[in-house]
Amino acid sequence: xxxxxxxxxxxxxxxxRAAGLKVTEPRLAVLxxxxxxxxxxxxDVFRRVSRSLPTTSPQAIYGVLGALSGAELLRRIEPAGSxxxxxxxxGDNHHHLVCSSCGKVTDVDCVVGEPPCLAPSATxxxxxxxxxxxxxxxCPECQAAG
Amino acid sequence: xxxxxxxxxxxxxxxxRAAGLKVTEPRLAVLxxxxxxxxxxxxDVFRRVSRSLPTTSPQAIYGVLGALSGAELLRRIEPAGSxxxxxxxxGDNHHHLVCSSCGKVTDVDCVVGEPPCLAPSATxxxxxxxxxxxxxxxCPECQAAG
DNA sequence: GGGTTGTTTTGAATAAATCAAAACACCGAG
DNA sequence: CTCGGTGTTTTGATTTATTCAAAACAACCC
Numbered sequence: 001x002x003x004x005x006x007x008x009x010x011x012x013x014x015x016x017r018a019a020g021l022k023v024t025e026p027r028l029a030v031l032x033x034x035x036x037x038x039x040x041x042x043x044d045v046f047r048r049v050s051r052s053l054p055t056t057s058p059q060a061i062y063g064v065l066g067a068l069s070g071a072e073l074l075r076r077i078e079p080a081g082s083x084x085x086x087x088x089x090x091g092d093n094h095h096h097l098v099c100s101s102c103g104k105v106t107d108v109d110c111v112v113g114e115p116p117c118l119a120p121s122a123t124x125x126x127x128x129x130x131x132x133x134x135x136x137x138x139c140p141e142c143q144a145a146g
Numbered sequence: 147x148x149x150x151x152x153x154x155x156x157x158x159x160x161x162x163r164a165a166g167l168k169v170t171e172p173r174l175a176v177l178x179x180x181x182x183x184x185x186x187x188x189x190d191v192f193r194r195v196s197r198s199l200p201t202t203s204p205q206a207i208y209g210v211l212g213a214l215s216g217a218e219l220l221r222r223i224e225p226a227g228s229x230x231x232x233x234x235x236x237g238d239n240h241h242h243l244v245c246s247s248c249g250k251v252t253d254v255d256c257v258v259g260e261p262p263c264l265a266p267s268a269t270x271x272x273x274x275x276x277x278x279x280x281x282x283x284x285c286p287e288c289q290a291a292g
Numbered sequence: 293g294g295g296t297t298g299t300t301t302t303g304a305a306t307a308a309a310t311c312a313a314a315a316c317a318c319c320g321a322g
Numbered sequence: 323c324t325c326g327g328t329g330t331t332t333t334g335a336t337t338t339a340t341t342c343a344a345a346a347c348a349a350c351c352c
Contacts, residue, residue, distance in 0.1 A: 022318050022329060042308080060331050062309065067330090080224035080278075083308060097272050106270050124252050126243050126283035132226075137274035168298060168349050188339080206300050208340070213299085229339055 008032070019071035029053050030064045031073065034088035039096075039105040041083045079105065079134060095133040101142035108135065154178070165217035175199050176210045177219065180234035185242075185251040187229045225251065225280060241279040247288035254281065 012031045013023045021027065026049065033048040034040060040048075046061045065086055068074040074086045079098045085105060097106040158177045159169045167173065172195065179194040180186065186194075192207045211232055214220040220232045225244045231251060243252040 024318070024330065026331075055332085057332055059310090059333080063331070076226075078224070078226035080222075080230075084226075097270060097274075099272065100275070106272070108268060108270070122254060123281075123283070124243060124254070125286035125289075126245065126252070126281070127289060128243075128281055128283035129246070130282040132280045132282065134278045134280075135269075135272070135274055136276040136278065137269070137272035140271035143271075143273060170299065170349070172300075201301090203301055205302080205341090209300070 015073055016071075019073060021067060021071055025053055026056050026060050026064050027068065029056070030061065030068065031088070034074070034086070036088060037107060039077070039085040039087050041085055043083075045086070077105075077132075079103075093130070095135065097135045097137065099139035099142055100136050101138050101145075104139050104141075106139075161219055162217075165219060167213060167217055171199055172202050172206050172210050173214065175202070176207065176214065177234070180220070180232070182234060183253060185223070185231040185233050187231055189229075191232065223251075223278075225249075239276065241281065243281045243283065245285035245288055246282050247284055247291075250285050250287075252285070 009028055009032075012028050015031070016023045016027055029049040029052050030045055032052075033045050042058070042061055042065055045065065046056070046058050049056050049061060065074065065076070069076040069086065072090050074088060075090045076084055076086055077096060078084050079096065082098075082103055087107075089107065095108050097108050098104070155174055155178075158174050161177075162169045162173055175195040175198050176191055178198075179191050188204070188207055188211055191211065192202070192204050195202050195207060211220065211222070215222040215232065218236050220234060221236045222230055222232050223242060224230050225242065228244075228249055233253075235253065238256075240256060241254050243254050244250070
């Protein structure tokens, strides 16, 4: 008899299947590596996944991260000066606050009231699909550290 | 007798000096490489500078670009998926429109009326100094190309 | 003009990510 | 349940953008 209580893994499996992706251990482990609000680089994810799946290769991590962000189960951001970061919060278009000193990234909700701050003064003929906003500043810890 | 008519080079020299930087041929050549509205990568700059100064090394270009953007004579941007780009328009905080298909970058003026769109919903204790906005879309040429 | 300091050259090294081919595993069909 | 096709992961090498370090050199203040 198998349990009928849905687990976190079941949920992740369902999301993978819904996206048309095969359910594999590395993919489940990568999804499991992300806590809400975290922004992890490929190397961070590799380290975490390695704990539960020690045979996983870095290239597999790149493959999984690419597949998951292609399927919009992860969002990929690339703050200037940083390697690519991934987060589990998808589907809304929230923005980011990056510390110029330590690189820490914090989510911030959309700027002004209106649909996603998508209003440049002129579009120059471009058909827009995304407005990406990055705020730069110094986080409380770095302020305290001088 | 030397000419008393100020040249483009004189002007660039003055800007370098005002920034506390020594005036060198590579630096003048790099400043000269930028037309208004252009966004050039280090390799583009290297190619252009090589025409007038064939002995210049790529590392010199990196050094010059670093010095000039540190002195705010150039601005450095890093759209996701692209190597670093530099532009000669500095001092205002304008934003960018990037073509998802071909990577072309176009300047756009500040989004809404208020000083530089600098209003996230919450600052989380950060002291902000910049708001960077990148619009993603498809440029007219890429639309035409399907 | 000469010395100091900052800049550029020369040469090597690094980090992040991608490519390619072979081994492997998921999962639908039977 | 097993087989087979397709998608995934592994293994290993490669690329691109960038940085580091030391020596040669050039700008510029006195």
